[in-house]
Structure formats: C-alpha cells, structure tokens
Amino acid sequence: MTPDEIADLVCLRRARDLIDREYAQPLDVPAMASEARMSPAHFSRKFRAAYGETPYTYLMTRRIERAQALLRQGMTVTDTCMAVGCTSLGSFSSRFNEIVGENPSQYRARDHSHLEVVPSCVSMVATRPRRTAVAG
Amino acid sequence: MTVSVSSMFILVNDPDAALGFYRDALGLEVRADVASQGFRWVTVAAPGQDVDIVLSQPHGGRSQAEGDALLSLVTQGSLQAAIFRTDDLDTTFEKVRASGAEVLQEPTSQPWGARDCAFRDPSGNMVRIAQA
Numbered sequence: 001m002t003p004d005e006i007a008d009l010v011c012l013r014r015a016r017d018l019i020d021r022e023y024a025q026p027l028d029v030p031a032m033a034s035e036a037r038m039s040p041a042h043f044s045r046k047f048r049a050a051y052g053e054t055p056y057t058y059l060m061t062r063r064i065e066r067a068q069a070l071l072r073q074g075m076t077v078t079d080t081c082m083a084v085g086c087t088s089l090g091s092f093s094s095r096f097n098e099i100v101g102e103n104p105s106q107y108r109a110r111d112h113s114h115l116e117v118v119p120s121c122v123s124m125v126a127t128r129p130r131r132t133a134v135a136g
Numbered sequence: 137m138t139v140s141v142s143s144m145f146i147l148v149n150d151p152d153a154a155l156g157f158y159r160d161a162l163g164l165e166v167r168a169d170v171a172s173q174g175f176r177w178v179t180v181a182a183p184g185q186d187v188d189i190v191l192s193q194p195h196g197g198r199s200q201a202e203g204d205a206l207l208s209l210v211t212q213g214s215l216q217a218a219i220f221r222t223d224d225l226d227t228t229f230e231k232v233r234a235s236g237a238e239v240l241q242e243p244t245s246q247p248w249g250a251r252d253c254a255f256r257d258p259s260g261n262m263v264r265i266a267q268a
Binding site (some may be wrong): 013 | 149204207208211212213214238240241247256260
C-alpha cells in the first residue's frame with residue numbers, strides 16, 4: 001500500500017466517525033466529503049469501496065440502528081424519528097421497515113430482554129442492521 | 137480446569153506511535169520489544185495485571201497481500217482493539233485526549249448504567265475506556 005492509499009483510508013475513517021457521532025445533525029454528502037477532503041463523487045466511490053455501502057445509506061443505517069436502541073428503551077416512534085435526525089415520519093418508517101423488516105411500532109413492542117446481557121458496544125454492533133443485498 | 141486470558145494481539149501500523157498511545161497516554165508498561173526482519177512486536181500490559189497485549193504490524197510475518205488487507209481494515213477503522221477500565225474516567229480521558237488521540241466519544245453515562253469514552257488509537261483501532 002502506498003502512503004497516499006493509507007492517507008485516503010484515514011480520511012474515510014474520519015468521515016465515517018463523523019457520521020457515527022453527528023448522525024442526528026442534518027448531514028449531507030458534501031459535508032461528509034469535506035471532512036474527508038475529497039470531492040463528493042470521489043468520496044462516495046471510495047467510501048463504498050471501503051465500507052460496502054454509500055455514505056448516505058451508511059448514515060441512514062446508523063440512524064436506524066440508533067432508533068432501534070431508543071425504541072428498545074421505550075421512546076415513542078415520533079420522538080425517536082426526530083432524535084436520530086430524520087425530519088419526516090413517513091420516510092423514517094419506510095426506511096426502518098426496509099432495513100429492519102418490521103415497522104418501528106412493531107419493533108418497539110417486541111421483547112428485547114435477550115440483548116441486555118451483552119456490553120453496550122457489542123449490542124450496538126450486534127444489532128446494527130447489515131445490508132446484505134447490493135447497497136443502494 | 138481453569139483457563140484465563142494470557143495474551144491478546146492488536147495490529148498497529150507504527151509501533152512508536154502506538155507506544156505514544158498505549159504506554160504514554162494509557163499508562164501501560166512495556167514488557168518486551170522484539171524486532172525481526174524489519175518488524176517489531178511490542179508487548180505491553182497494565183501494571184499489576186497478568187494479561188499481555190502484543191502490538192504487532194500487519195505485514196510482520198505475513199505476505200504483502202495479507203498485510204495490505206489487514207492494514208486496510210485497521211486504517212479504515214473496521215477493527216476494535218480492546219475495552220480498558222479505569223478508576224478515574226475523567227482524568228484518563230483528559231490525559232489521552234491531551235496526547236492528541238482522536239476522540240470518538242467523550243465520557244458519557246449510558247442508559248444501562250455504564251460510563252465510558254472512546255478513542256481511535258494512532259493506527260485506527262477503536263479503544264473504549266470504561267469507569268470501573
């Protein structure tokens with residue numbers, strides 16, 4: 001690997017860490033790309049090569065993963081939607097359904113006690129939705 | 137029969153930078169530092185704890201392709217190194233932050249009761265530190 005390739009991966013990591021931290025903010029791809037010091041098109045291509053999904057789908061997956069955590073704690077669906085940075089309840093619910101396979105209120109009503117025995121960061125990784133189909 | 141943890145392994149791309157983090161910032165002690173064929177294997181451990189952490193380089197003892205693949209995963213932040221615990225999270229956090237480490241999460245009380253923070257080590261591994 002060349003030093004440039006390593007430097008690119010460091011920039012991608014910082015951009016992804018930004019998404020993980022600031023998912024509740026109105027982030028867009030140009031803002032993420034600027035964190036990575038790349039043009040938006042180049043950034044999206046490199047991000048997908050490294051992480052297997054586009055920056056935008058990564059952000060939405062992160063939001064849905066956080067939403068699952070809040071719903072497990074009993075937060076209402078509307079409050080959860082706003083808390084994770086989504087502004088439209090309709091698109092939040094359909095994205096949630098697409099990724100998790102059930103709608104937010106169904107998920108909220110289910111028993112989640114089996115997740116309580118694992119450490120927090122493990123439960124975050126274990127419950128993180130995986131996009132197994134082609135990332136869109 | 138009793139089995140306990142003896143050694144664990146963390147991949148680092150620069151042993152000296154890694155020592156700046158694991159030894160100088162976190163306060164681990166160096167128990168061995170072995171060089172072979174241009175690579176280093178540095179063993180660190182928490183004072184008083186009998187668990188060795190071996191810091192090794194992705195290409196050490198591996199093919200170029202295998203090393204490149206591992207280095208990519210480390211650098212892009214796909215790997216988690218370890219969770220440490222401290223009796224004083226705020227002081228530990230400030231010391232590690234002052235070392236220049238990338239902060240992933242300030243000390244935060246989690247809903248389930250734990251209080252922890254998170255950093256990237258200089259290579260890109262996620263390192264979490266929890267209040268004991």
